[in-house]
Amino acid sequence: xxxxxxxxxxxxxxxxxxxxxxxxxxxxxxxxxxxxxxxxxxxxxxxxxxxxxxxxxxxxxxxxxxxxxxxxxxxxxxxxxxxxxxxxxxxxxxxxxxxxxxxxxxxxxxxxxxxxxxxxxxxxxxxxxxxxxxxxxxxxxxxxxxxxxxxxxxxxxxxxxxxxxxxxxxxxxxxxxxxxxxxxxxxxxxxxxxxxxxxxxxxxxxxxxxxxxxxxxxxxxxxxxxxxxxxxxxxxxxxxxxxxxxxxxxxxxxxxxxxxxxxxxxxxxxxxxxxxxxxxxxxxxxxxxxxxxxxxxxxxxxxxxxxxxxxxxxxxxxxxxxxxxxxxxxxxxxxxxxxxxxxxxxxxxxxxxxxxxxxxxxxxxxxxxxxxxxxxxxxxxxxxxxxxxxxx
Numbered sequence: 001x002x003x004x005x006x007x008x009x010x011x012x013x014x015x016x017x018x019x020x021x022x023x024x025x026x027x028x029x030x031x032x033x034x035x036x037x038x039x040x041x042x043x044x045x046x047x048x049x050x051x052x053x054x055x056x057x058x059x060x061x062x063x064x065x066x067x068x069x070x071x072x073x074x075x076x077x078x079x080x081x082x083x084x085x086x087x088x089x090x091x092x093x094x095x096x097x098x099x100x101x102x103x104x105x106x107x108x109x110x111x112x113x114x115x116x117x118x119x120x121x122x123x124x125x126x127x128x129x130x131x132x133x134x135x136x137x138x139x140x141x142x143x144x145x146x147x148x149x150x151x152x153x154x155x156x157x158x159x160x161x162x163x164x165x166x167x168x169x170x171x172x173x174x175x176x177x178x179x180x181x182x183x184x185x186x187x188x189x190x191x192x193x194x195x196x197x198x199x200x201x202x203x204x205x206x207x208x209x210x211x212x213x214x215x216x217x218x219x220x221x222x223x224x225x226x227x228x229x230x231x232x233x234x235x236x237x238x239x240x241x242x243x244x245x246x247x248x249x250x251x252x253x254x255x256x257x258x259x260x261x262x263x264x265x266x267x268x269x270x271x272x273x274x275x276x277x278x279x280x281x282x283x284x285x286x287x288x289x290x291x292x293x294x295x296x297x298x299x300x301x302x303x304x305x306x307x308x309x310x311x312x313x314x315x316x317x318x319x320x321x322x323x324x325x326x327x328x329x330x331x332x333x334x335x336x337x338x339x340x341x342x343x344x345x346x347x348x349x350x351x352x353x354x355x356x357x358x359x360x361x362x363x364x365x366x367x368x369x370x371x372x373x374x375x376x377x378x379x380x381x382x383x384x385x386x387x388x389x390x391x392x
Contacts, residue, residue: 017382018046018096020087020106022070023249024054030127030190030299031102035063037375038382048090066090070109071249087113096120098382103127107162108147111154121385124155125163126173127190127296128318152178161381163187165296168317185381188321189297191374192306192365199308199362200282207348209312210241210284212277212300213291215259218252220290220314226337227344228267238348241269243280281307286347286354288312289319292334297321302369305329305361310354312343322369328361 017038021027027035027049039045039062047058048066059065068090070083091099091113098121101110107124114122151173155162162184164170170186173179213219221242228240246253259270274280277300281287287304288311289295295318301311302322311329313319323329330347332339347354 014042014044016044016046016094016096018048018094018099020099020101020110021049022103022105024049024051024058028054028057033191033371034375034378036061037379046094046096084109084112088116091117091119098123098386108150108154111160120159122160123163123381126169127165128294148177155179155183159385161185161385165189166317166321168294187374187377189302189369189374190299191371192302192369193371194306194366197278197303197306202285203283206237206239207285208239208241208283209286209288209344210243210280211288212243212280213289214247215244215254216247216250216252217254218292220292221254223290223335223337223340224288225262225267227341230341232267238344239269241271243271243274245273277303278307281309284309286310286312290314290340291316291319294318302365306365308358308362310347310357311361312347324360324364328357328364
């Protein structure tokens with residue numbers, strides 16, 4: 001990893017990078033490695049986010065935390081205007097050399113604030129096209145056209161680059177949003193720690209099919225529960241485990257009451273939030289993510305593959321990057337509980353197939369999804385935007 005000292009600003013102070021993320025927990029789970037690498041390169045690191053439960057941990061890394069009052073789900077014009085004004089004030093005060101916006105709302109609001117304040121370089125990470133571009137709800141259909149116009153206006157600028165995590169998103173940005181292909185950079189996911197997420201023997205006993213995700217209807221939780229119900233009715237000895245919590249800021253969030261009801265009925269085990277995801281995969285036989293919409297590159301599936309677990313996922317952007325059909329796992333159509341059930345049964349009853357797929361999945365994770373690879377590619381992008389060399 002490049003560790004040379006970075007250049008100083010004209011005032012002699014350290015160069016500054018500001019990460020704009022909607023939620024502190026998401027920064028901690030998905031962007032900590034690149035922020036650490038930026039710090040180790042000599043950047044002053046600032047994290048602007050809505051602080052809930054991880055603010056002290058982020059500050060403990062030596063990063064300065066700027067709490068924001070915005071909310072992901074808010075669409076009230078006055079609240080959104082206040083959110084933008086708050087960002088403009090933060091950018092004018094901090095005057096970062098580079099801003100890195102993560103997810104759709106930070107990309108739009110942050111890019112506008114960066115333009116208004118003359119930020120030197122802008123990076124936008126689009127981790128999947130999200131609810132607005134994929135939902136069938138009226139609200140999403142109404143928001144889609146202005147967002148496309150905003151992308152075209154904000155992203156086609158000389159000092160702006162957009163990180164995409166799969167080629168499908170790059171094509172969508174170009175064809176539907178008018179974002180130049182020279183503005184996009186492919187970096188597949190947020191990376192996995194291959195030493196922590198390492199192959200382990202399957203647990204003994206009944207096969208355990210596990211989903212690690214936010215508990216959202218759009219993630220396919222309902223389809224998985226339907227498959228679990230039919231497994232139980234057929235007395236098929238297969239367990240289904242859900243790991244993750246609801247996301248009240250998302251319109252598709254599943255309630256705690258519903259998750260608890262499914263658990264009481266004996267359809268699934270719901271473990272809620274788990275800090276040690278590597279242990280979750282060690283205790284699992286098969287990984288599943290029946291998401292109904294295009295993802296960036298689902299981190300949970302990369303981690304599962306790195307642990308040598310066969311994967312079942314839907315045939316949508318992002319999941320296709322991880323699952324090599326018939327080699328490292330199985331792809332099924334979205335919203336198809338029949339196909340999902342068939343895939344679960346096929347892998348649950350074939351240990352030799354699971355073993356072969358798990359080995360191929362580990363090989364695939366090592367070959368293109370390591371934390372080191374993602375960090376190096378992101379640092380190289382920063383260097384390019386700031387006009388620096390890329391020597392190691």
